[in-house]
Amino acid sequence: MxxxxxxxxxxxxxxxxxxxxxxxxxxxxxxFTDKKEVLFGGSEVIHECLVTTITEAPQGTTPLDAVAAALEAMAPFFKDRRDHSRARQALLVAHAELRERELIKLASMASAAAETLRKRGVTEPAASLAAEAGIAVFKVAFERWLEDPKAQDYSRHLQLGLEELRALTASTETKSPRPPAKPARARGKP
Amino acid sequence: MxxxxxxxxxxxxxxxxxxxxxxxxxxxxxxFTDKKEVLFGGSEVIHECLVTTITEAPQGTTPLDAVAAALEAMAPFFKDRRDHSRARQALLVAHAELRERELIKLASMASAAAETLRKRGVTEPAASLAAEAGIAVFKVAFERWLEDPKAQDYSRHLQLGLEELRALTASTETKSPRPPAKPARARGKP
DNA sequence: AGGAGTGATGTCAGCAACTGACATCAAGGG
DNA sequence: CCCTTGATGTCAGTTGCTGACATCACTCCT
Structure with a gap:
């Protein structure tokens, strides 16, 4: 570095x-297999954390919730490392090859998550989708965490991301107006 | 090839x-900037198709629906090219470097989609999330399309993917049981 | 017609990423 | 005390990729 x-x-x-x-x-x-790979040490640990958290999620947990729990469980890895993460991110932004590597790491986490879900009995399109959607939330939350001027928690951003995803996907499932659980902030298209 | x-x-x-x-x-x-890049020609066209479709979505369209429409609009690019797509996919599976490239193309499509949504007035965490979630659906749907023994349409798989995503995200938003719009197939965790 | 500019291609030299084959050396075990 | 084993060094070679310059065709202007 x-x-x-x-x-x-x-x-x-x-x-x-x-x-x-x-x-x-x-x-x-x-x-290291690569010059790039020096920047991705310790990704195996996170990978493992993800898998075990999903495995150990209580019976009856929703697929997406299991993945969310796993993302939550990764918080300790980032806690107090915001500066380091930012410096790293700067490198990624400046070099496409590094971003590529990051993306494939995330993708491999997604497929690991999907497989773990399958072992829990989740059927196929659902498993992959929950995993990929989870990773999507992670990507957005992580980035927002790095940039947040208010320096809120990574966990907080995860939570917000999930909430937003739910709002987004719920919005047209049925044409009837849904009563919002909490007073809703301004959202997407009015 | x-x-x-x-x-x-x-x-x-x-x-x-x-x-x-x-x-x-x-x-x-x-x-070509790269040796890898030979396998990714024409990605600009798809990129452009994505952007214009989102731009031209009717007023009031949900962010996720706009993205979904864009994914739908890409169907002609794959129609009748299943064999070719499969051969290509075989290469990707066998070579991580190529998968990396594919992923960064998808990621750049996601960020283009997000930006286009923003231009439509979608606020931030929502825009990126809709885009990323959409791409997640695309990834799964595309892969399933390639592997589907019944050789159903790409569009069909998209549709199924979206439906599944909605089911996944809806499942724990509120603890109260939702009435399913259609008689539901067996899904994820019972 | 003729010459000047322009854009696409070729030639060449060179760096840096990565690999395979073999040598070396230290630590530990019988 | 030697032999095995695993980690490191040495060396040579391939390939992806770049910069600098030459060449050639084509067009445009006078």
Whole structure:
């Protein structure tokens, strides 16, 4: 990260990174499949957290709720790391290749979530959809968390995202007006 | 595509591709930023279709419905190309780098959709969420379309996906039982 | 007609990411 | 004390990709 920030991502060669770590370029590639991959360490831990949280969700939990719980369970990984996350995000924004990698990590989390749901007996189009929708909420919530001037919690943004998603999908299921559970803020199209 | 299928993706060098097209490697890179990019031609057209469809959605259309209409509008691009799409998908499945590229294309479509929604007056968390959720539905529907043994329409799968998403998100918004609009098939957790 | 500009292509040299094959070396176990 | 094993280094080679410059055709202007 320091190297990338000092000299920029592509003007930092793998040899540079390896040298900084006291290693050879070759050895670097034994630990990381990619130059990009250095920025994605610890993603396995999150992955695992996701899976176990869904697995251990109480019987009768809705698929989407199980996924939501898993996203919630990832909060500790981000807590107190907002600055670091922001710096990282800046790199992603500046380099498409890194964004690509991030996206495939998220996608693999989605498919892991879907599979875990299936193991819980959720049938197919539902499992994948719950997983993908969950990840969609995560993406938006995470980004908003990073940018939030009021610096509200990651958890808070998750919650808001889910709420909003529910509002969005509910809006035309039936033409009859729904009574809002809480007094609703201004939303989308009036 | 033929080259990739005959000799495999990574044993096909850019020089090979260029030669097959009667060009130089250098010239190839003037048309495509990447080796990967050859597989993603025409994505701009789809992109544009998406944007205009959302823009031209009738006043008062729900954000998610606007996105859904856009996904629907892409049907002609896939119609009668199931075999081709499948061959392509096989390549994606076999090569993570290609999947990465696909994902970033989808993500860029999502953000284009979000921006278009914003231009229609949709406020922020809603716009991004509708867009991302829509893309999530697309991903699942597209994949299921490719694999469907009954070879049902792409449009049909879209429709099913949306329906399922609505069912998923509606299920715990309020604890009171909802009357299902149609007699419901077996769904997720009983 | 002729020359100047313009855009598409080719040529060449070079860097950096990544890989395979083999050598080296330290730690631990029989 | 030697032998195995795993981690690291060395080296050479391939390929994706870029910058600088040359070439060529085509058009436009006088």
């Amino acid at each position: 320091t190297l990338f920030q000092e000299h920029g991502y592509d003007r930092t060669t793998v040899e540079d990174i390896a040298a900084r770590a006291g290693l050879t370029e070759r050895t670097f590639f034994r630990y | 033929t080259l990739f299928q005959e000799h495999g993706y990574d044993r096909t060098t850019v020089e090979d591709i260029a030669a097959r097209a009667g060009l130089t490697e250098r010239t190839f890179f003037r048309y």
